[in-house]
Amino acid sequence: MKRFLRSGDFWSGLALAALGAYILSEAHRWVYMSEDGPGAGFFPMWYGGIMVVLSLVLVAMSVLRPARAAEVRWKDVGRAFTCWIAFVGCVASMPVLGFAASFALLTWFIIQGMFGERARIAIPVAVGGALGFYALFELGLDLALPHGIFF
Amino acid sequence: MDIVSGLAHGFQVALSAQNLLMCVIGVVLGTVIGVLPGLGPPATIAMLLPLTFKLDPTGSMIMLAGIYYGAKYGGSTTSILLNVPGESSSVVTCIDGYKMAMKGRAGPALGMAAIASFIAGTFGVVALMLVAPPLANFALAFSAPEYFALMVLGLAMVVLLSGDSLVKALLAMLVGLWIASMGTDLFTATSRFTFDRVELLGGIDFVIVAIGVFAVGEVLGNMEPAKPAEMLPVPKGLRNLMPTWDDMKRCRFAFLNGSVIGFLIGVLPGAGSTIASFISYGIEKAVSKHPEEFGEGAIEGVAAPEGSNNAETGGALVPLLTLGIPGSGTTAILLAALVLWGFKPGPLFIQDSPELFWGLVASMYIGNVLLLVLNLPLVAVFAQLLKLPAYAMYPLILGVSIVGVYTSASSMFQLWLLAAFGLLGYLMRKLDYPTAPLVLGLVLGDAMEKALRQSLMMSQGSLSILLRPIPTALLAIAALLLLVPLVRKFNAYRVRVVEREVG
Amino acid sequence: MPFRHIAAASIAALALAAPAAADWKPTKPVEVIVHTGPGGGSDVLARAVAQMMEKEKLLPVRMQVINKPGGNGAVAAAALYEKKDDPHTIGFITSVWIAGPLTSSEAKITLKDLKPIAGLLLEPAVFAVRADSPFKSLKQFIDAAKAHPGELKQSGGSVTSRDNIVRLQLQHATGAKWAYVSFQGGGERLAALLGGHVDIMVIEPQEAGEQVRAGKLRVLAQLTEKRLPGYADVPTLREAGFDVTPTRQIRGVVAPPQQPDDATKYWEGRFEALRKTESWKKYIHDNQLEELFMPGAEMKKAIADIENQLREQYQLAGIKTVR
Numbered sequence: 001m002k003r004f005l006r007s008g009d010f011w012s013g014l015a016l017a018a019l020g021a022y023i024l025s026e027a028h029r030w031v032y033m034s035e036d037g038p039g040a041g042f043f044p045m046w047y048g049g050i051m052v053v054l055s056l057v058l059v060a061m062s063v064l065r066p067a068r069a070a071e072v073r074w075k076d077v078g079r080a081f082t083c084w085i086a087f088v089g090c091v092a093s094m095p096v097l098g099f100a101a102s103f104a105l106l107t108w109f110i111i112q113g114m115f116g117e118r119a120r121i122a123i124p125v126a127v128g129g130a131l132g133f134y135a136l137f138e139l140g141l142d143l144a145l146p147h148g149i150f151f
Numbered sequence: 152m153d154i155v156s157g158l159a160h161g162f163q164v165a166l167s168a169q170n171l172l173m174c175v176i177g178v179v180l181g182t183v184i185g186v187l188p189g190l191g192p193p194a195t196i197a198m199l200l201p202l203t204f205k206l207d208p209t210g211s212m213i214m215l216a217g218i219y220y221g222a223k224y225g226g227s228t229t230s231i232l233l234n235v236p237g238e239s240s241s242v243v244t245c246i247d248g249y250k251m252a253m254k255g256r257a258g259p260a261l262g263m264a265a266i267a268s269f270i271a272g273t274f275g276v277v278a279l280m281l282v283a284p285p286l287a288n289f290a291l292a293f294s295a296p297e298y299f300a301l302m303v304l305g306l307a308m309v310v311l312l313s314g315d316s317l318v319k320a321l322l323a324m325l326v327g328l329w330i331a332s333m334g335t336d337l338f339t340a341t342s343r344f345t346f347d348r349v350e351l352l353g354g355i356d357f358v359i360v361a362i363g364v365f366a367v368g369e370v371l372g373n374m375e376p377a378k379p380a381e382m383l384p385v386p387k388g389l390r391n392l393m394p395t396w397d398d399m400k401r402c403r404f405a406f407l408n409g410s411v412i413g414f415l416i417g418v419l420p421g422a423g424s425t426i427a428s429f430i431s432y433g434i435e436k437a438v439s440k441h442p443e444e445f446g447e448g449a450i451e452g453v454a455a456p457e458g459s460n461n462a463e464t465g466g467a468l469v470p471l472l473t474l475g476i477p478g479s480g481t482t483a484i485l486l487a488a489l490v491l492w493g494f495k496p497g498p499l500f501i502q503d504s505p506e507l508f509w510g511l512v513a514s515m516y517i518g519n520v521l522l523l524v525l526n527l528p529l530v531a532v533f534a535q536l537l538k539l540p541a542y543a544m545y546p547l548i549l550g551v552s553i554v555g556v557y558t559s560a561s562s563m564f565q566l567w568l569l570a571a572f573g574l575l576g577y578l579m580r581k582l583d584y585p586t587a588p589l590v591l592g593l594v595l596g597d598a599m600e601k602a603l604r605q606s607l608m609m610s611q612g613s614l615s616i617l618l619r620p621i622p623t624a625l626l627a628i629a630a631l632l633l634l635v636p637l638v639r640k641f642n643a644y645r646v647r648v649v650e651r652e653v654g
Numbered sequence: 655m656p657f658r659h660i661a662a663a664s665i666a667a668l669a670l671a672a673p674a675a676a677d678w679k680p681t682k683p684v685e686v687i688v689h690t691g692p693g694g695g696s697d698v699l700a701r702a703v704a705q706m707m708e709k710e711k712l713l714p715v716r717m718q719v720i721n722k723p724g725g726n727g728a729v730a731a732a733a734l735y736e737k738k739d740d741p742h743t744i745g746f747i748t749s750v751w752i753a754g755p756l757t758s759s760e761a762k763i764t765l766k767d768l769k770p771i772a773g774l775l776l777e778p779a780v781f782a783v784r785a786d787s788p789f790k791s792l793k794q795f796i797d798a799a800k801a802h803p804g805e806l807k808q809s810g811g812s813v814t815s816r817d818n819i820v821r822l823q824l825q826h827a828t829g830a831k832w833a834y835v836s837f838q839g840g841g842e843r844l845a846a847l848l849g850g851h852v853d854i855m856v857i858e859p860q861e862a863g864e865q866v867r868a869g870k871l872r873v874l875a876q877l878t879e880k881r882l883p884g885y886a887d888v889p890t891l892r893e894a895g896f897d898v899t900p901t902r903q904i905r906g907v908v909a910p911p912q913q914p915d916d917a918t919k920y921w922e923g924r925f926e927a928l929r930k931t932e933s934w935k936k937y938i939h940d941n942q943l944e945e946l947f948m949p950g951a952e953m954k955k956a957i958a959d960i961e962n963q964l965r966e967q968y969q970l971a972g973i974k975t976v977r
Contacts, residue, residue, distance in 0.1 A: 342760060
C-alpha cells in the first residue's frame with residue numbers, strides 16, 4: 001500500500017496540484033470577465049483549474065494502480081544533482097570571475113569530477129574550451145559575454 | 152509584367168556578378184548564423200544595415216533575404232547534434248533529430264534537413280511568385296477567430312505527442328500555458344506571475360525554456376550513471392552520412408506537408424515559423440504509418456519541420472511585398488530596410504519596383520540551390536563533431552547553451568532561468584513527463600489566449616464568431632486529429648479481441 | 655630648477671588645461687541603449703542617428719546601439735540607471751518609458767530617475783478607415799458610434815498605448831462608445847483593418863501612406879498640432895471639431911543619473927547641431943515625423959506633463975496605476 005509513496009507520479013501530481021492551486025489563487029485577484037471581454041484572470045482560472053483536476057487524477061491513479069506508475073531510480077539522482085549544483089555555481093560566479101574562468105571551472109569539474117578523467121586531460125580541455133568560446137563569441141563575433149575579474 | 156517575362160528579367164538581375172556575390176555572402180552568413188545559437192537573422196540584418204547604404208539596394212535585399220532563409224538551413228545543425236535549437240524554428244527538429252544522432256544517424260538527419268529545406272524553400276519561392284497577390288487577400292480574411300482555431304489545432308497535437316501518458320502530456324502542456332502567461336497582459340496592462348521581477352514583465356522567451364529543458368536537462372540526465380556512456384557513434388563512410396533512398400521515400404509526404412503548411416502559415420501575419428514547424432510535425436505524425444517512431448528518431452520528424460520553416464520564409468514575404476505588412480520580426484526589419492533605402496513597400500510595391508521583386512525572387516531560387524550545395528558537404532564536416540569524447544561533448548553543449556541564451560538578451564537573469572529550466576527538464580525526464588508538450592503549450596498558449604480574447608472583443612462576447620467558415624474547418628480538423636489515436640487504439644483493441652477469439 | 659620657473663610652468667600648464675576640462679569630448683565609442691530589439695522603432699532611429707552623426711561628422715567617435723528589450727522599457731531603464739556617471743552612455747526613450755512604470759510596480763526605475771538630454775521629435779498619427787468604408791469624416795464615425803454603442807471596433811496596441819488613450823478621450827468628450835481590440839504587432843493591426851475585422855485604427859502616417867496611395871485606406875483626421883506636409887487636406891483633431899489633446903508621443907535622449915554636466919551639455923549640443931543638418935531634415939520629412947527640439951530642462955517638464963496626463967487617463971479608464 002505504501003508503494004505509492006515512492007512513486008514519482010504521486011509526488012509530482014501533488015506538486016502540480018499545489019501549483020494549480022497557486023495559479024487559481026492569483027487568478028482570483030484579477031478580473032475574470034469584463035464588459036470588454038475576458039479579463040486577465042479568465043485563462044489562468046481555466047488552465048489552473050484543469051491543472052488541479054488532472055494532477056489529482058494522476059495522484060489517484062498512482063495510488064490505485066501502483067504498478068503502472070513510474071518507477072524512479074532515485075539513487076542515481078545524486079550525481080545529476082551535483083552536476084546541476086556545479087552549473088548553478090558556474091552561473092553564480094560569472095559576474096565575479098567572468099565567463100571564461102567560470103566555464104573553465106565547470107568544464108574541469110565535469111571532466112574530472114563526473115567522468116573521472118585525469119587532471120592532465122581535464123585541465124587543458126577546460127582551459128582550451130573556455131578560451132575557444134571566448135575567442136569565437138567575444139572576439140570573433142563581438143558579442144558580449146559576462147565579464148568579471150578575469151575575462 | 153507577367154510572370155514569365157518578370158522571371159526572365161529577374162534572373163538577368165540576379166545573375167549579375169555583383170548580385171550573385173551578394174547572394175553567396177548572404178546565404179553563407181545566414182548558414183553560419185543559423186548554426187550558432189543566440190545569434191539570429193534579426194540582429195544580424197540590423198547590424199549590417201548601415202553597410203548596405205553604400206551598396207545597391209537590390210543587391211542588399213538579395214543578401215539580407217539570403218541571411219533570412221539561409222539561417223533556416225543552419226538552424227537544424229545544433230538541434231540535431233547537440234539538442235540545442237539553433238533557431239527558434241528548429242526547436243521541433245531537436246525532438247527526432249537528436250534521437251537520430253544518438254542512434255548513429257546524425258548524417259542522414261543533417262542531410263535530410265538540408266534536402267527538405269531545399270524542396271520546401273523552393274516551393275515557397277514558386278508559390279510566392281505565382282500566387283502572391285490573391286493569397287495576400289486571402290490572408291487578410293484570417294483574423295483572431297481563425298488564429299484561435301489554428302492554435303487549437305496546434306494544441307491538439309499534444310495528443311499526438313503524448314507518448315504513453317496522456318494525463319502527463321496534458322499537465323506538461325498546462326505548465327507551458329502557465330509560463331506563457333507570465334508577463335504584462337496586453338489587454339488590461341495587468342502583470343501576471345511576474346514575482347515582482349522587472350525581467351519577467353515581457354514574459355519568458357521560449358528559446359530559453361527550450362534550451363534549458365531539452366539541452367541542459369538532457370546533459371543532467373546523462374550524468375547519472377557512474378561512467379556516463381560514450382557519446383554518439385560516428386558513422387563511417389559516405390553511405391552513412393546521407394539519407395538513403397528508403398529515407399527519401401518515407402519522407403515524400405513530409406516534403407509536401409512541410410512545404411504547404413509552412414508557406415500557408417508564413418503568409419499569416421504574426422503566426423511564425425515555430426508554429427508552422429509544430430503543426431507540420433503533428434500532421435506528419437498523425438498520418439504516419441509508424442507514429443510510435445516519432446520522438447524516437449523518425450526521419451520524417453526532421454523533414455517536416457525543417458521543410459516548413461523554410462517554406463515559411465517564402466510565405467512571410469507575401470504580405471511584406473504585396474501589402475507592406477510585416478508578419479514577423481525579421482520581415483519587420485526587412486520592411487525597415489526597404490523604407491530606409493527609399494522604397495515604398497505597400498500594395499503598389501511590385502508594380503513600382505519590379506526589378507527588385509523579380510530580382511529577389513530569382514535570387515531566392517539561386518540561393519536555395521547554393522544552400523543545398525553548401526550544406527550537404529557540411530554534413531560530413533559537422534558529423535566530425537561527434538567524434539568528441541563524451542567528457543568534452545557535454546561541457547560543449549552546456550557552453551553553447553549558456554552563450555546562446557546570454558547573447559540573445561545580455562542578461563544574467565536569463566542564465567538563472569536557464570539553470571531553473573535545466574533542472575525542470577531533468578525532473579521531467581526522471582518522472583517520465585514528455586517535454587515537447589511543455590514547449591508546445593508555451594509557444595501556442597500565449598497566441599491562443601490573445602486570439603480568443605480578440606475574437607470575443609470583436610464579437611461583443613459571442614462565441615458564434617468562431618462559426619465562420621475557416622475556424623469551423625480548422626476546429627473540425629482538430630477534432631479529427633484528436634480522434635485518430637482513439638480510433639487507432641480502438642482498432643488495436645478490436646484486433647486483440649479477435650485474436651483472442653480465434654486463438 | 656629655480657622655483658619661479660616651476661611656478662610659471664605650472665601656472666601655464668593649468669591655464670592650458672582648464673578650458674580642455676570644460677570642453678568634454680568622448681574618447682571611446684558611445685553606447686546607445688534602446689528598449690527594443692533589432693528592427694524595433696527605437697533601434698531603427700538610433701541606427702539612423704548614428705549614421706547621420708557619422709555622415710555629418712558631428713562626433714569624434716562612433717555610436718554603438720545596445721539592445722535591452724523587455725518589460726516595456728523597464729529593462730533598458732534599469733540598465734541605463736546602472737551606468738551611474740558614465741559620460742559615454744546615453745539612451746533613446748519614447749513615451750513607453752513614461753507609461754510603463756505607471757502600471758507596472760516591477761519597474762523600479764522611472765524617467766524621473768534619469769537625466770534628460772534633449773527631446774528630438776514627436777510621432778504623429780492619423781485615424782484611418784478602409785477606402786470602401788461609409789465614413790468620410792471622423793464626425794461620421796463618431797455619430798455612428800453614438801447610434802450603435804459598442805458595435806464599431808478599433809484595432810490598436812496595448813490598452814495603455816496612445817491608440818487607446820485618444821479613443822478614451824474622444825469617448826469622454828463626445829459620449830460615443832466603440833470597442834477596442836488589442837493586437838501585438840503593427841502588421842496584425844493593419845491586417846485586421848484591411849481585412850474588414852475592425853472599422854478604424856490609429857496608424858503612423860508613414861505606414862498609412864502607401865496604403866492610401868494604393869487606394870486601400872482613407873485618412874479621416876490627424877493627431878498633430880499642425881497639419882503634416884504629406885496630409886495637407888486632412889483636418890487635425892481640433893480642426894475637425896474635437897476638443898481633445900492627444901498625449902504626445904515624444905522621442906528623446908536621456909543620460910545616466912549622475913552623468914557629469916559637461917558631458918550632458920556636450921550631448922545636448924550635438925543633438926541640437928544634428929537637427930540643423932540636411933540629413934535630419936530629410937529624415938523627418940521622409941518619415942513624416944513632427945520636428946521638435948527640447949533642451950534638457952524643457953524635456954524634463956514635458957515628461958512630467960505627459961506622465962500626469964497619462965495617469966489621469968488611465969484612472970478614468972479604470973486601468974490600475976501604481977505610482
